[in-house]
């Protein structure tokens with residue numbers, strides 16, 4: 268099974284649009300996340316699996332599930348937000364493959380112009396709430412500080428956090444971010460949202476045993492099933508998602524790319540539900 272690429276003209280109301288953003292310039296520790304989208308596609312076009320999701324959506328039979336390929340980012344500010352804006356204007360729902368987590372800020376900046384009551388459900392080892400990191404306010408350690416201070420969304424819930432700092436705890440309190448720390452996480456977690464939901468999955472939210480291919484491995488994390496259990500319970504429309512921070516240079520036998528591909532399918536199936 269192969270994803271059709273370059274079908275931008277086919278974007279219509281309710282389309283789920285897969286787009287890679289191979290950008291890792293705002294990674295603070297290691298580069299490599301820019302190679303993520305290509306690696307995830309490589310895994311998906313292999314014959315090892317099929318295109319049914321666990322909820323029995325057959326993505327291969329859906330005209331509304333389209334891959335428009337990768338966005339070439341020459342400028343973080345000039346390129347990402349307009350590309351997202353364009354797809355949202357065509358009433359598509361966007362499933363982005365990162366890239367590092369810095370891409371979520373311009374994505375949500377575009378979303379905020381279409382949705383006034385957006386919720387974000389973030390899976391991550393880190394809160395990414397630094398006011399600035401290594402002198403860069405747009406670092407992958409900062410996107411949710413920028414999103415919250417600009418009032419782009421209604422509510423942010425973070426799950427899997429286990430690398431909190433006192434500065435970020437203050438930031439979370441200041442912005443009213445709701446945090447389910449890993450030490451308090453239970454797989455039966457059922458989060459009730461009002462209004463549309465955007466899922467931001469930083470693969471380092473998973474335990475490195477499930478997802479070693481990330482720049483910042485943080486032990487003691489979520490399993491693949493933990494995240495699936497939480498998202499499968501969501502009843503609200505999923506209007507967008509990103510899967511970020513796959514670093515193929517750190518991966519072992521493609522296991523993390525395979526996990527990312529699994530989430531691409533499950534998110535895509537849930538987003539297609541009207």
Ligand code: MN
Nearest residue numbers: 392393469471
């Ligand atoms: Mn992280």
Ligand code: MN
Nearest residue numbers: 368391395469
């Ligand atoms: Mn992150």
